Amino acid sequence: MAQTERYGNTEIFAESQVIILENIIYATVLNSDSIYEELEFDLYLPDTTIDTIEKLPLVIFVHGGSFKGGKKESYDDWCLEFAKRGYAAVTINYRVGWNKGPGCTGDPADLNKAFYRSVQDTKAAIRFLTYFNDTYHIDADNIFLGGESAGAANILHTAFADDAELNMITNSIYTILGTADSSGNNYYAPYHIKGCMNKSGGLFSDTLIKNSDNIPVISFHGTNDNIVPIDTGAIFGCYDPVFFKSIFGSEIITNALDSLGFSYEFNYYPGGDHSDIEYPKEYMIERTALFFQNILLDNSVNIRQISALEVNLNSNSIYNCGVLSSATVEVTATNGAEPYQYSMDSINWSDVNTFNVTNGAYAFYVRDKVKNVIKTMQTFSDSEIASPVLNYIDTVKICTGSSVEISYTGTSLSAAWYKNDNLILDNVGSITINEPGNYYVRTEVIEGCYKNSNSVRLDKYEKIDPLASVESYVIGCEGEDVILQAEGSFSSYLWSNGNTGSFITLNEIEQSGNYKLIAIDNYGCENVSDYISVEIIPSATISISSEELTSFCQGETITLNAAHNGEFVQWKKNGLIIPGATENSYVANKSSTYTCVATGTCGEITSNSITITEDKLPKAKISSYGIITVCPNESVTLSALPDDALTFQWYKGAHEISGATAAEHTTSKDGVYKCLMTTITTGCSKFSNLITLTNPCRIAEEIPQTVIYPNPNNGIFYFNMPASENTSIIKVIDITGKIIFSSQ
Numbered sequence: 165m166a167q168t169e170r171y172g173n174t175e176i177f178a179e180s181q182v183i184i185l186e187n188i189i190y191a192t193v194l195n196s197d198s199i200y201e202e203l204e205f206d207l208y209l210p211d212t213t214i215d216t217i218e219k220l221p222l223v224i225f226v227h228g229g230s231f232k233g234g235k236k237e238s239y240d241d242w243c244l245e246f247a248k249r250g251y252a253a254v255t256i257n258y259r260v261g262w263n264k265g266p267g268c269t270g271d272p273a274d275l276n277k278a279f280y281r282s283v284q285d286t287k288a289a290i291r292f293l294t295y296f297n298d299t300y301h302i303d304a305d306n307i308f309l310g311g312e313s314a315g316a317a318n319i320l321h322t323a324f325a326d327d328a329e330l331n332m333i334t335n336s337i338y339t340i341l342g343t344a345d346s347s348g349n350n351y352y353a354p355y356h357i358k359g360c361m362n363k364s365g366g367l368f369s370d371t372l373i374k375n376s377d378n379i380p381v382i383s384f385h386g387t388n389d390n391i392v393p394i395d396t397g398a399i400f401g402c403y404d405p406v407f408f409k410s411i412f413g414s415e416i417i418t419n420a421l422d423s424l425g426f427s428y429e430f431n432y433y434p435g436g437d438h439s440d441i442e443y444p445k446e447y448m449i450e451r452t453a454l455f456f457q458n459i460l461l462d463n464s465v466n467i468r469q470i471s472a473l474e475v476n477l478n479s480n481s482i483y484n485c486g487v488l489s490s491a492t493v494e495v496t497a498t499n500g501a502e503p504y505q506y507s508m509d510s511i512n513w514s515d516v517n518t519f520n521v522t523n524g525a526y527a528f529y530v531r532d533k534v535k536n537v538i539k540t541m542q543t544f545s546d547s548e549i550a551s552p553v554l555n556y557i558d559t560v561k562i563c564t565g566s567s568v569e570i571s572y573t574g575t576s577l578s579a580a581w582y583k584n585d586n587l588i589l590d591n592v593g594s595i596t597i598n599e600p601g602n603y604y605v606r607t608e609v610i611e612g613c614y615k616n617s618n619s620v621r622l623d624k625y626e627k628i629d630p631l632a633s634v635e636s637y638v639i640g641c642e643g644e645d646v647i648l649q650a651e652g653s654f655s656s657y658l659w660s661n662g663n664t665g666s667f668i669t670l671n672e673i674e675q676s677g678n679y680k681l682i683a684i685d686n687y688g689c690e691n692v693s694d695y696i697s698v699e700i701i702p703s704a705t706i707s708i709s710s711e712e713l714t715s716f717c718q719g720e721t722i723t724l725n726a727a728h729n730g731e732f733v734q735w736k737k738n739g740l741i742i743p744g745a746t747e748n749s750y751v752a753n754k755s756s757t758y759t760c761v762a763t764g765t766c767g768e769i770t771s772n773s774i775t776i777t778e779d780k781l782p783k784a785k786i787s788s789y790g791i792i793t794v795c796p797n798e799s800v801t802l803s804a805l806p807d808d809a810l811t812f813q814w815y816k817g818a819h820e821i822s823g824a825t826a827a828e829h830t831t832s833k834d835g836v837y838k839c840l841m842t843t844i845t846t847g848c849s850k851f852s853n854l855i856t857l858t859n860p861c862r863i864a865e866e867i868p869q870t871v872i873y874p875n876p877n878n879g880i881f882y883f884n885m886p887a888s889e890n891t892s893i894i895k896v897i898d899i900t901g902k903i904i905f906s907s908q
Contacts, residue, residue, distance in 0.1 A: 236256055287345050366393075493528065549613060660678070
């Protein structure tokens with residue numbers, strides 16, 4: 165079919181030939197309440213089994229609602245009408261909500277966020293639809309946008325504003341919400357916006373339409389719009405106490421397009437306000453379709469008009485025994501720019517507004533002075549002797565065990581039902597059938613005049629398992645897609661998890677479970693699958709750690725611990741397997757770099773590495789050896805090998821000598837001496853060799869009186885004796901002469 169008929173105001177498909185796909189999820193986003201929200205669209209397009217065009221121009225409609233409300237269903241009528249004209253048409257939901265407040269008291273920054281989110285979402289919808297253009301039969305080179313109020317502002321900025329301009333308009337809100345093309349999904353495919361429909365919308369800057377932006381716009385605007393002014397002013401009419409934003413309406417947009425030589429159509433209605441422009445919906449749909457068709461045909465359009473051109477038909481028909489002999493049609497027009505011209509083919513025009521017709525469907529066209537064209541259709545037929553019409557067309561398919569009632573409409577004196585051209589029943593208005601075959605009814609419309617209805621074929625549908633080719637138990641790994649895909653073609657799908665596509669993708673642990681699919685075919689029969697059990701195995705994870713320091717002194721050890729979710733582990737030292745080291749803990753006693761590998765169903769993973777350093781003990785030596793004798797009033801100096809990297813602590817017996825922290829220690833007291841030497845950088849310590857200092861020349865002194873109690877005792881006793889600077893040796897001997905206690 166030529167584009168001169170398609171895409172304009174010729175409805176080339178009936179409503180019953182339009183496919184509607186509802187609530188398709190195109191993005192998942194954080195909304196104004198910081199809650200994740202799934203965004204959906206409805207798609208309307210001609211039945212792909214009838215339409216011969218593979219790729220269709222796409223029109224995306226965006227609802228209004230002051231960025232606070234609205235829903236995609238407000239453009240259902242538009243989508244249906246455009247699908248009947250041969251387009252693919254989509255109406256989308258997008259994120260709404262901001263602190264508008266009563267009157268003019270809202271938050272301008274919050275308005276910026278709401279506006280910017282709406283543009284992000286429209287761009288996400290375009291990316292999704294063009295990425296899946298084969299699935300939805302979309303021509304990505306011919307994308308049209310349409311919207312009302314907030315939706316119109318949305319699509320105009322989507323079409324004309326680049327990232328830098330959006331940042332300027334919104335005070336760089338991208339630093340909070342990300343770039344305009346970064347939200348909702350990660351799909352991308354090239355596309356071209358061909359044109360826009362702007363109803364009561366505007367742009368937040370009058371510099372956005374540039375010489376490089378050759379995007380035609382058709383606009384509808386009321387001259388008394390105080391929400392989005394037709395020329396320029398504050399959005400919502402708010403100047404005080406809060407000035408939200410300036411907006412430039414349809415008149416400014418049209419002037420910019422005109423100055424650059426771009427196509428436009430500007431419909432402005434005197435006295436029309438924001439919510440009710442006064443233009444009929446049918447008029448706006450027809451004007452928009454014609455405008456988009458001209459773009460597709462590369463025709464330039466430059467129209468400014470006030471109101472909607474309307475056409476009326478007055479016909480006078482002459483019938484003979486119910487058969488139409490002739491009819492005269494008078495065509496009149498109003499609300500256009502006079503004078504008018506008339507045509508039945510939109511090619512040959514004249515001032516004559518009466519036409520003679522016979523049976524058939526006819527188009528009547530009116531053209532006004534500024535070349536606005538409106539079309540209306542009227543059918544003339546022998547309706548009084550119409551054939552009976554069955555309540556089904558072509559083929560009826562029923563599920564096994566079901567039946568269907570077939571009836572007819574139309575005037576009749578009698579009726580007879582036939583199956584495969586054999587009479588089966590007389591004089592009834594309907595029949596219930598459950599056996600395959602071709603059925604029709606023959607009625608006597610007027611005396612002696614018989615008409616056959618259309619023929620309906622009844623087929624039985626054998627139910628199938630839409631997941632028959634899928635194993636009953638499916639194992640997948642976290643992060644890797646497990647796809648459950650239905651077999652065959654169905655009109656709708658409902659998975660047990662609520663998804664409505666022909667397949668579901670599972671890749672998260674939380675998605676493990678049992679899944680079932682109910683698939684509805686084109687005849688309404690349910691096809692229920694068996695349950696498919698899906699287990700998503702977690703990806704292997706591992707980390708190693710130590711509760712101790714990663715350096716230790718010679719002779720010590722460090723325990724390394726592995727935390728993992730694998731089935732088993734293997735420790736490695738310097739990248740090499742440690743034989744037998746397959747426990748969750750490993751005791752390390754050598755300087756090395758250690759890692760651990762965890763292995764599970766979904767592969768293996770290597771942990772972080774820990775490097776262990778073994779620090780050597782200091783060389784702890786005293787220059788003197790053995791036993792040193794010293795007499796009264798003499799002293800001796802004990803010397804450790806000096807080293808600036810060491811600290812020193814001298815001991816007498818098992819006790820520290822207070823303040824004796826130098827490399828040398830001078831003393832005159834007898835006893836056993838040693839030095840604890842510690843490496844400053846590592847903290848590793850080692851005692852030196854022992855030096856015994858004796859004083860045989862010491863003059864005997866009186867042994868202090870010592871009291872032992874209790875006496876006798878059961879093995880536990882106490883000493884009480886005066887303190888002395890000299891070294892004393894205490895020995896306790898039992899009655900058998902056995903030394904039971906000795907201490908110095």
